[in-house]
Structure formats: C-alpha cells, structure tokens
Amino acid sequence: MTVVETQATAAAAVPVRKAPRKPKAAPGSRKLSPLRLLGLIVVWLFTAFNILLLYWLIAGSFKVPAEIFREPFQLPVILFQRGTPFANYIYAWNNAGFGDAFLVTVLLVAAATVTIVAVSAPAAYALSRLGVRGSGAMTNFVAIGMGVPFQTVIIPLFVSMAKIHLTDNLFGLYLVYVALSLPFTVFLLTGFFRSLPDELEEAAAIDGASPVRTFRSVMLPLARGGLITAMIINAIGLWNETLLALVFLQTNAHFTLARALFSFYNAAVYQSQYGGLIAGVAIIVLPMLVLYLVLARRIITGLTLGAGK
Amino acid sequence: MATLAPPVTRGTTPRVTGASGGHLMRKKRLFWPFVLPALALYVIFLVLPTVATVVLSFTKWAGAGDTPAFNGFTQYSQMWASDNFQSAFQNTLLLLFVGGIGTFLLAFLFTMVLRDMRGGRLVRAILFFPNIVAPVAIGMFFGLMFMPDKRGLANFVLDKFGVEAVPFLAQGSIVWVVMGAIMWASAGFYITILMAAVDRIPPYLYEDSDMAGASPWQKFWNVTLPMTWDVVGIAGVLWTINAIKIFELVFVLAGSGGYAPPPFSWTLGIYVFDRSVGANGTPNFGAACACAVMMILLVSVLVVLLRRLMRRDAIQF
Amino acid sequence: MASVSFKGTTRFYAGVDRPAVDGLDLEVEDGEFLVLVGPSGCGKSTTLRMLAGLEGVDEGAVWIGDRDVTNLPPKNRDIAMVFQNYALYPHMTVADNIGFHLKISKVPKAERAKRIQEAAELLDLTEYLDRKPAKLSGGQRQRVAMGRAIVRQPQVFLMDEPLSNLDAKLRVQTRTQIASLQRRLGITTIYVTHDQTEAMTMGDRVAVLKDGILQQCDTPVGLFGKPANLFVAGFIGSPAMNLIPSAVTAEGVSLGGRTIGLTPAQREALTGSDVVIGVRPEGWETTSPENGIPVMVEVVEELGSDQYLYCTAQDESVEQVAHVEESAEEREAPHTITVRTPGMAPWQRGEKLGLIPKPGSVHLFDAASGERLPD
Numbered sequence A: 001m002t003v004v005e006t007q008a009t010a011a012a013a014v015p016v017r018k019a020p021r022k023p024k025a026a027p028g029s030r031k032l033s034p035l036r037l038l039g040l041i042v043v044w045l046f047t048a049f050n051i052l053l054l055y056w057l058i059a060g061s062f063k064v065p066a067e068i069f070r071e072p073f074q075l076p077v078i079l080f081q082r083g084t085p086f087a088n089y090i091y092a093w094n095n096a097g098f099g100d101a102f103l104v105t106v107l108l109v110a111a112a113t114v115t116i117v118a119v120s121a122p123a124a125y126a127l128s129r130l131g132v133r134g135s136g137a138m139t140n141f142v143a144i145g146m147g148v149p150f151q152t153v154i155i156p157l158f159v160s161m162a163k164i165h166l167t168d169n170l171f172g173l174y175l176v177y178v179a180l181s182l183p184f185t186v187f188l189l190t191g192f193f194r195s196l197p198d199e200l201e202e203a204a205a206i207d208g209a210s211p212v213r214t215f216r217s218v219m220l221p222l223a224r225g226g227l228i229t230a231m232i233i234n235a236i237g238l239w240n241e242t243l244l245a246l247v248f249l250q251t252n253a254h255f256t257l258a259r260a261l262f263s264f265y266n267a268a269v270y271q272s273q274y275g276g277l278i279a280g281v282a283i284i285v286l287p288m289l290v291l292y293l294v295l296a297r298r299i300i301t302g303l304t305l306g307a308g309k
Numbered sequence B: 001m002a003t004l005a006p007p008v009t010r011g012t013t014p015r016v017t018g019a020s021g022g023h024l025m026r027k028k029r030l031f032w033p034f035v036l037p038a039l040a041l042y043v044i045f046l047v048l049p050t051v052a053t054v055v056l057s058f059t060k061w062a063g064a065g066d067t068p069a070f071n072g073f074t075q076y077s078q079m080w081a082s083d084n085f086q087s088a089f090q091n092t093l094l095l096l097f098v099g100g101i102g103t104f105l106l107a108f109l110f111t112m113v114l115r116d117m118r119g120g121r122l123v124r125a126i127l128f129f130p131n132i133v134a135p136v137a138i139g140m141f142f143g144l145m146f147m148p149d150k151r152g153l154a155n156f157v158l159d160k161f162g163v164e165a166v167p168f169l170a171q172g173s174i175v176w177v178v179m180g181a182i183m184w185a186s187a188g189f190y191i192t193i194l195m196a197a198v199d200r201i202p203p204y205l206y207e208d209s210d211m212a213g214a215s216p217w218q219k220f221w222n223v224t225l226p227m228t229w230d231v232v233g234i235a236g237v238l239w240t241i242n243a244i245k246i247f248e249l250v251f252v253l254a255g256s257g258g259y260a261p262p263p264f265s266w267t268l269g270i271y272v273f274d275r276s277v278g279a280n281g282t283p284n285f286g287a288a289c290a291c292a293v294m295m296i297l298l299v300s301v302l303v304v305l306l307r308r309l310m311r312r313d314a315i316q317f
Numbered sequence C: 001m002a003s004v005s006f007k008g009t010t011r012f013y014a015g016v017d018r019p020a021v022d023g024l025d026l027e028v029e030d031g032e033f034l035v036l037v038g039p040s041g042c043g044k045s046t047t048l049r050m051l052a053g054l055e056g057v058d059e060g061a062v063w064i065g066d067r068d069v070t071n072l073p074p075k076n077r078d079i080a081m082v083f084q085n086y087a088l089y090p091h092m093t094v095a096d097n098i099g100f101h102l103k104i105s106k107v108p109k110a111e112r113a114k115r116i117q118e119a120a121e122l123l124d125l126t127e128y129l130d131r132k133p134a135k136l137s138g139g140q141r142q143r144v145a146m147g148r149a150i151v152r153q154p155q156v157f158l159m160d161e162p163l164s165n166l167d168a169k170l171r172v173q174t175r176t177q178i179a180s181l182q183r184r185l186g187i188t189t190i191y192v193t194h195d196q197t198e199a200m201t202m203g204d205r206v207a208v209l210k211d212g213i214l215q216q217c218d219t220p221v222g223l224f225g226k227p228a229n230l231f232v233a234g235f236i237g238s239p240a241m242n243l244i245p246s247a248v249t250a251e252g253v254s255l256g257g258r259t260i261g262l263t264p265a266q267r268e269a270l271t272g273s274d275v276v277i278g279v280r281p282e283g284w285e286t287t288s289p290e291n292g293i294p295v296m297v298e299v300v301e302e303l304g305s306d307q308y309l310y311c312t313a314q315d316e317s318v319e320q321v322a323h324v325e326e327s328a329e330e331r332e333a334p335h336t337i338t339v340r341t342p343g344m345a346p347w348q349r350g351e352k353l354g355l356i357p358k359p360g361s362v363h364l365f366d367a368a369s370g371e372r373l374p375d
C-alpha cells in the first residue's frame, strides 16, 4: 500500500512540463551583422512599398482627383459621401471602354491560352520523349525564339497580315499571340515532360495502347500540372501584353485592356479623369491579383521552373 | 540477304527490333504530326519575319504605300548618326548593365536575408507581386508618382519635408527613375529564381560555415554564389533578353500624359516602335528594321558572352 | 583540450510539447571518447547540435572546459564537427574543403597549406587533394570530413553518425581508424551513433539516451555488466539480453522452477511485487531438460566461432517480455530465449534441453519502474 502511495505522490510532484512558446534560437543566429541588417531593411522597405502601392491603387480607385493628389495615403471619403463609391469604376467601365475591353481580353486570352497549350503540348512531348534524333537541336531552335524581341517581327508581320486583312482584327492578334508564345511554352513543357517517369508509358505500350492513346490517356494526365502552369503563365503574360496590341489593333471596339488603358491615359490626363484612370488600372491589375492570391505557389514555381532549368 | 540491307527508313533512326521496337517505330511516326503545328506557327510568325527584318534593314522603305529599295548599309550608318538612336542605345545599355548589376546585387542581398527569415514565404510572395502587374500600369504608376509638380507622390512627400519639387522626368534624371522602376518591377522575379536555387542548397553547408565562423558575406561568397552559379547564369541571360526589349513601361512612364516620350528617354524598343508607327514624324520601316536587327545582335552577343563567362564545371552534389 | 559538461540541458522544438532533450546532466572528461547512443529520434543529434551551438538551449547550460558556452555562437566554442552526410562543399577541391575553416579564420596561406598537407598525410588523402568531392568514394569523403575537423585543432570533436553512409566492411575498418586517431590526438570527442556495437567498441564511456532522457552513462564494461534499467539491458548487447518476468515470493524469485534469493537491499528497493530477470545469451549453461528450464530449440544460427540457439520455453511461466520495440532481434523472435553456445556444437532444431543461469550472470530489475535492483 505504502508503495502505491509513494508512487502516486511522486507522479503528482512532477510538474507538468509546458513547452516554451518559442524555443530559443541558435546562439549567434539572430545577431545582426551590418550586411544582414542592411538586407533586412531593404527587404522590409521593399515589402512595405509593394503593400503601400497596392493600397494606393485600390484606395485611389475610389477617390476624386483632389484626394488622389492631396491625400494620397488617406482613405477615400468624397465619393462615399456622395453615395457613388463606384463612380470611377463605372466611368472606366462604360465611358472609357474598359467594359468592352474586359470582355475582349477575357475571350482573347482564354482562346489563345488554350490554343497555345494545345499546340505546344504535343510538340513538347514529341521533342522530349520520342527519342528522335535531332530533337535536341530542334528544341534549341525553338527555344532561341525566346530571345527574339517582338519589336523585331512587327513590321514584316504587320505588313503581310495587313494584306490578308488580319490587322485590326482580333483573330489576327490571336494568331500572333499563339505563335509568339510558343517558344517559351514548348521550352517549359519539354522540361516538364522530360521529368516524367518512363514506367507508365512503357506499361501502356506493353498493354498494347497505341502511341496516340498513350499520349492522350497517360502522358497528358501526368503532365496536367505542367499544362495548367503553362496556361496560367501565358494567361498572365497575354493579359498584360501591350506592344502587339498597340501595333495590331486600331479600332476601339477591338481594344484589349492594356491597349485601352494605353489610349485612355491620354484622355484621362487631358480631362483630369485620374480617378477613372486608376480604376482602369485596378480593372487590369485586380483580376491578376486574385489569380495570384489563389495560385501564387503554382505561378512562382512555374515561372522559376521555366527559368531555372 | 534482306536482313543485311540497311534500314529503308531514315538512316538516322537507331535500329530497333522486337515488339517494343515496333512500338517505338510507331511512336516515332508521331513526331512530325505532333511537332509540325507548333513548328509551322513558329517559323511563319517568328523565324521568317525575323529573316525579313534582317533583309529589310538593308532597304530604304518609308512604310505602307512605299516599296522597299535596296540601299546597303545606309540605314545603319544613318541610324548611328542620329541622336535619337544614340540616346536610345545608350539608355538601353545603361538599363541593361547598371540596372542588371543593381537588380542582381539587390537579389543577392535578399538571398542572404530571406533564406532563414521568419515569414519569408509571405515576403517572397509580396516581392513577386509586381511581376503580375501589366508593365503599362507600372509605367503609369511611376509616371504619376514622379510627376514634376507636387501632384506627384514623390514630390508630395518631398514637399512635406520642405524640399523643392524635383523635375524627376527631365532629361538626365529620367533614366534613373526608369531604372528604379524596372529594378522594382523585376527584382521579385530574379529573387524568386535565385531563392528557388538557394533553397536547394543543403542546410548543413551553412551550418558548417556557421561553425567556421563565416560572416553573411563569406557565406554568400563561399557557399551561396558558387552553389547557385548556374542559375545566376540563366537569370543573367533572362535579364539580358528582357531588358533589351523593354518598351511599354518606359513609353508610358516617360511619356506621362500619354504622349510619345521625349527622345532622350528612349530605349531601342521605343526607337523601333517610333520608326514603325511614325509617332514622332513619318514612319521609316527601313530604320525600324535596322534598329531591330541591332537589338537581336545585342542579345546574341551578350548572351553568348555571358554563357562564356559563366561557364564552369557542373557541380554535383 | 577541454572537458564538456551538460547541466540540466533541455531543448524544445517549435510546435513539439515534449522536449527533444530533457534535463541532460553529463560530464565528459578531457581527452575522453564519449559515445552517445540510442534509438532513432532519441535526441542524440540534438544534444550534439546544442554543444556545437547550432541549436539553442532552452533550459540548463553547456560548458566547455571552464567556460559557459550556452550563449556563445558556434565559432567561439573551439569545436569541430563531422556531419552525418559530411557536409562537404561540392564546388571546392578536397584541399579547399579541408582548409575552409582555416581560410575563414584568416590563417595565413603558408600555414594553411602546411596544416592541410599534414592532415592529408594523416588521413591518407594526399593524392586526392585536387579532386572535387563528387569524384571520391564514400570512405574518402568521410576522411575529408575528418580532415576538415582535424585541421582546426579544436578542443572538442563532435561526430554525428559519421559512419552511417559507409558499407558494413568499411564501417568496421573506419571505426578502428577513428578510435585510434582520437587516442593519438587526445582530443575530447563526442560521437553519436545508433549502433550499439559501434558504441561499445569505440567509446571510453557510452551514454545511452531514450526519448531525450539519459538512461545510463558508463564504460562499455559497466554498461554491459550492470545495465541500470530494462531499456539499457535490452538495448546493449547483441543478441539482446533475455528478460523474463517473475513474481516475488517469500523465498525470492523463481526462474523455471529454481529459486533465486533476494538480498534485503533488493527487497527494500522493490516498488512492486514483480521483477524481471535478465540473463544474457552467454549467461546460460546447458543441461538436460529435467535439470534446468526446459526449452526446445527452434532455430540454430551457426556463426562458426559461436552458435546461437533460439529456443521456446516448454514452461508457460518462462515467457520473454518484449522490452525494446526498436530491436530487430526482438521483432523476429519475440518470445524465444536466446542461448549462446560454442561454435560447431551439435545442437539440432527440435532438440530439447535445460537451461541454468551461470552464477553471477543474473540481472534483476524492478518490473514496475524498470530500474535495476541493487546487487
């Protein structure tokens, strides 16, 4: 009996250990050398600047010009007092053509993105996995296209496309977008296909699946992550594309968002429509921001994969 | 005898036998159908126009309505003699080298801090953010921010401190504003690429250098940089490619108010655009093509040089 | 040269409530070779890393010599560490790897070259000095890592499972090399392993850790001869000690019909009414089934010099306890009694025999607390 009792008291005497909320860091690791301090300051300044910018953009899109310039960091007031908080957006959407441009851009980017991947995926698969001699050289030949500035091709393209009435034409721009996005996409996807394991493909071959079937039902599903990444990256790039839209589109009705913003800048400054201008910027930036918030990891890894390999 | 005959198909295909060989042959037949659409688009829209541009750069061609006439290197010599081209060329080189070195120094500084920073993931995501914003929008923002009077954010802040308004967008200073904007807009991308490589460095190497007593700088110089050398090289190539074609950000920033920007702020990209659409006078397709060829030459030379300079034995770990 | 002491050293990891190392009290003498051993995840690496300064110390202190180094950064502790995966810099040659720490601490070039050369000669690495680590064999890489530690001429060597990436044969070879090198240099060394054979063959003393708590620290002989508790008894020695539970009666404890008397001190130390009797495989004498604990041979393992008999008890009361979850031998044969006999003995599978514990080879443990009863 006594034995049991001593055991019980002993157990009670042991204090309940509570882990510290934050274990101690390794000694010296939190010491700030001048370089590290400088780095930390720059990192935080940079981060703060980005956040401030985003705030300025969103707040500004609800302000009147006087507020934008005189109270850049305050919260918007006047439009809310007037009961028309979305006045800038309404102006940009209806009067500055961003509404139409939004629709055009969504359709154009969606169509182009899907086509790019639909054309690039088989090519990347063939170049990376069929073991045909000369694939490597051909991959390089396509990849070099990434280094060609678009400025190089606009004159011949514009002149020849004008002959067949594909300028100032969304289908024409769609073709140009698809073609000029191929080098990067093919390059990205060859890297991706190359990293897939051989076994499943071999297993499908042993099961007697035809090569096309193997590609469709084995490789494509495996590469889905890569394909989606390629789509997202292209979508962001094309959504923001300006130079080609500027060259190839002349009629307001065909304008993409970036192109519309470009033209509207002129008018907005002239009419002091800065609120509408910032709302226009918000209309082009915010969808990408939402996409980014949802898919940040995928976008970042995709872009760095394309770059890092 | 028949077995000894060389394969009838392309001599380059490796000889194959057996059932899996048959499959391999069938697979290889996919090659052209799969590659051709992409290849055709690529050649038609990128390769042939590039060749055409090179050819056209040796012609005198005002633009639509005119016909190209061969005139040798006249376009090039005229171009080199023009002030606009010279300032465009200078600005581009300045952005390329000074901006490049600045961006990479910044990125390196960040890698030293971000590797073991609390909340580093979030900070990285925020740093990357400018890369998803349209360059037009970025140019516009910086244009508004650096407006010469105190409506601009920069002068607004300076005014609060009692400093006279600075004409940021005037000749001489605008290049630096542009450079700052470009560095800000692109740093996140290069930081992200480099950090992805830094994250692959095994942590015990840093632990060992901690034990050796290495300072952050020594760790960077002895571990981080050599271990990420290849990625730094690739990032350098990407920077070169991207910096040379910079266009809309500068165009909008410098031409604040939506007008064509003043020639002293031009880059090669703007020069080509200007000569193509005639925003600043009449178009001159020949000159635009010559400048575009210069851009390609610049990219090629720099990329080859960079690859040469950065070459070294691959490290295995 | 210096001694090392842990004083109530405790380490928590973020988000884990149980400490990875809990109130460790351990003294390592100057020039001693101390081995830290224990199952995976018991906190060996954590202990070493606290000493190295790579982990913070949440409670308690760490001393090297007469300095409290608890809050000193690693570089000021005058220690060198060999990592499990060697942590060689892939972009540096062997010479640069060995000399890296000297370069960082700004040792002049000539001096550095001399010390690298000396270390290379000592470790038989002279012909590889210009190679990169990727072009070395596992054993050579291990020696480079050793070289990097040696050139620093530190007060304390730390080694975290430095042999675990080598194949079995090389491991045995290298283990003697390391031990003799340490004796020659006379530098205090703390060596981590999860292999009890390595621990027993290399260490001046061996510290056994379990769940972050020090179980026993003693010489290999002491550890083997007088395990302090059931865990150590089961962990040290291969094949493991046979542990057989038994109830305490007025006469003592009974083992297969025989009675082992308990001293008054032993009775005093008991916290319950059960004990566990431990007998090592070599602690049995074989006899006829009538005279000892009757068992039947299930498996005969012939090693040439020795023979191991894995037997099942014929008597229900003689049931092995499964004490150490981690030990592989235990999992294979949870309820057998292991007996070591001279090699080439004519034992056959299915044969019946009796077992008697040799005098002085019986270990008694309190079943409730797991502690060893005083002898």
Ligand SMILES: Nc1ncnc2c1ncn2[C@@H]1O[C@H](COP(=O)(O)OP(=O)(O)OP(=O)(O)O)[C@@H](O)[C@H]1O
Pocket (backbone or CB within 6 Å): C013, C014, C016, C020, C038, C039, C040, C041, C042, C043, C044, C045, C046, C047, C194
């Ligand atoms: N960074 C960490 N964060 C959280 N828990 C950790 C961390 N490192 C180790 N641990 C935990 O602490 C305990 C001790 O880990 P430690 O690495 O010291 O074990 P070990 O004895 O070296 O094991 P092994 O023989 O497998 O190397 C383990 O339970 C482990 O899961």
Ligand SMILES: [Mg+2]
Pocket (backbone or CB within 6 Å): C044, C045, C046, C160
């Ligand atoms: Mg460990």
